[in-house]
Amino acid sequence: MEKMDVVIVGAGLAGLATAYCLADEDLVILVAEKGDFPGSKNVTGGRIYLNPVRDLFPDLWNEAPLERHVVREKLTMMAETSSTTVELRSNRFDQEPYHSYTILRAKFDRWFGDKVAEKGAFVIPKSKVDNLVFQDGRVAGIVADGDEIYADVVVAADGVLSLMAEKAGLRKEQKPKHYAVSAKEVIELPRQTIEDRFNLEGDQGLAQLFFGTLTQGMMGGGFLYTNLESISLGLVVGIEALMEKEPKLEVHQMLEDFKQRPEIRGLIEGGEVAEYSAHVIIEGGIHAMPKLFGDGILVVGDAAGFGLNMLMTVRGMEYALASGAMAAQAIKRARKQNDFSAASLSYYEQLVKDSFIYKELQTFSNVLSFMENPRLFNLYPQVFCGLFEKLMWIDEQPKPKISKTVLQELRGNLLNMGTIRDAFSFLKI
Numbered sequence: 001m002e003k004m005d006v007v008i009v010g011a012g013l014a015g016l017a018t019a020y021c022l023a024d025e026d027l028v029i030l031v032a033e034k035g036d037f038p039g040s041k042n043v044t045g046g047r048i049y050l051n052p053v054r055d056l057f058p059d060l061w062n063e064a065p066l067e068r069h070v071v072r073e074k075l076t077m078m079a080e081t082s083s084t085t086v087e088l089r090s091n092r093f094d095q096e097p098y099h100s101y102t103i104l105r106a107k108f109d110r111w112f113g114d115k116v117a118e119k120g121a122f123v124i125p126k127s128k129v130d131n132l133v134f135q136d137g138r139v140a141g142i143v144a145d146g147d148e149i150y151a152d153v154v155v156a157a158d159g160v161l162s163l164m165a166e167k168a169g170l171r172k173e174q175k176p177k178h179y180a181v182s183a184k185e186v187i188e189l190p191r192q193t194i195e196d197r198f199n200l201e202g203d204q205g206l207a208q209l210f211f212g213t214l215t216q217g218m219m220g221g222g223f224l225y226t227n228l229e230s231i232s233l234g235l236v237v238g239i240e241a242l243m244e245k246e247p248k249l250e251v252h253q254m255l256e257d258f259k260q261r262p263e264i265r266g267l268i269e270g271g272e273v274a275e276y277s278a279h280v281i282i283e284g285g286i287h288a289m290p291k292l293f294g295d296g297i298l299v300v301g302d303a304a305g306f307g308l309n310m311l312m313t314v315r316g317m318e319y320a321l322a323s324g325a326m327a328a329q330a331i332k333r334a335r336k337q338n339d340f341s342a343a344s345l346s347y348y349e350q351l352v353k354d355s356f357i358y359k360e361l362q363t364f365s366n367v368l369s370f371m372e373n374p375r376l377f378n379l380y381p382q383v384f385c386g387l388f389e390k391l392m393w394i395d396e397q398p399k400p401k402i403s404k405t406v407l408q409e410l411r412g413n414l415l416n417m418g419t420i421r422d423a424f425s426f427l428k429i
């Protein structure tokens, strides 16, 4: 009978972080990954914020293959035929240690997988885990390629639709409203073109989020991140909203339409699509969290529901890394006590609850219901872009006072019970 100390299912950020933090101990660790290599199947927007995880992995960041550090932040509200953008360009974001970076997961995870393997863990690609092994009512291992592999503890790091958390009975039914679906392209462009087009110098980068009519009234939005020699461009739409939409829409077609918008067209002109991906993304935050531990099992990263849309920022990668580090801490403690029962492993939940992950999930627990409001994606962008357009437009008639234009627009479009309710729900986020 093959027996490991720890088996980790999934070589994404959460699984690799768990292995990385355990590999210094005298442990036999196996990371089973179904993709051809770590990162081959992993999708993010994406941008990673380092401050929450910098000290957890002090040796990692200096040589990590990250893309550009973000110095320009843009938020664009899109109406049918116009858009309004708010921009932040900050010197603070241009000072080392940099606050956030764009990232390509196929590159980063592969490198991280090599680091974990150098530390002595076995990272096995092309190895799909199909089931868990149970003994005396506790998780005792995994089944991969028909082989049973036993372990003191199994870590479910298998991402957003975690089969492992489900098999272990830790997750209740998944609700479509807690998830969104994304389509993303990585579009290659010469480095200099990116720097000229986006007004960047050296390794500086830009992050831009879009919301409004591009999702046709459905919860979601678009994103654009500049990498060193490519652009990550994508669109996210809530699954429940998509299921209810009539006539039916395809997300990849919505991405094509987004690419044809004049705001985007010029930015990607001449680029070659190097990668296309579709992936599910967590929107449910704390509402989508399963039980985090059981006898012989822990759940980390997206598998544990650790993802959050904070309207202006999207979070998940730091949660994956930090939860992996916490799982490793709980496993080391369980090992000292030679006790891998649920009671012993519950220490992991305690660590999570005391951490920024749980605190942020709690703080932003009302964001989902706020975002379910279609007015956010049609009425408000139309009104604000329309108002801005009116203020900027000069016609044959004498121009009225600014205050008159503003009050007329706002009174005419926004003074009703629905929008007043929205103002109150805004106060809850």
Ligand SMILES: Cc1cc2nc3c(=O)[nH]c(=O)nc-3n(C[C@H](O)[C@H](O)[C@H](O)COP(=O)(O)OP(=O)(O)OC[C@H]3O[C@@H](n4cnc5c(N)ncnc54)[C@H](O)[C@@H]3O)c2cc1C
Pocket (backbone or CB within 6 Å): 009, 010, 011, 012, 013, 014, 015, 032, 033, 034, 035, 038, 039, 041, 042, 043, 044, 045, 046, 047, 048, 049, 127, 128, 129, 130, 157, 158, 159, 160, 163, 182, 183, 184, 234, 236, 279, 280, 281, 300, 301, 302, 303, 306, 307, 314, 315, 316, 317, 318, 320
């Ligand atoms: C479109 C999009 C945009 C996003 N943007 C951002 C962003 O800008 N910033 C941010 O912080 N987060 C973002 N996120 C969220 C972030 O990408 C995730 O939170 C993060 O990838 C979670 O990491 P993970 O390791 O938990 O899961 P994953 O990265 O999904 O890794 C899971 C791994 O498990 C493997 N696996 C699954 N099942 C099995 C099995 N049965 N056997 C073996 N292996 C298996 C998979 O192949 C994969 O390698 C975004 C997500 C999406 C989809």
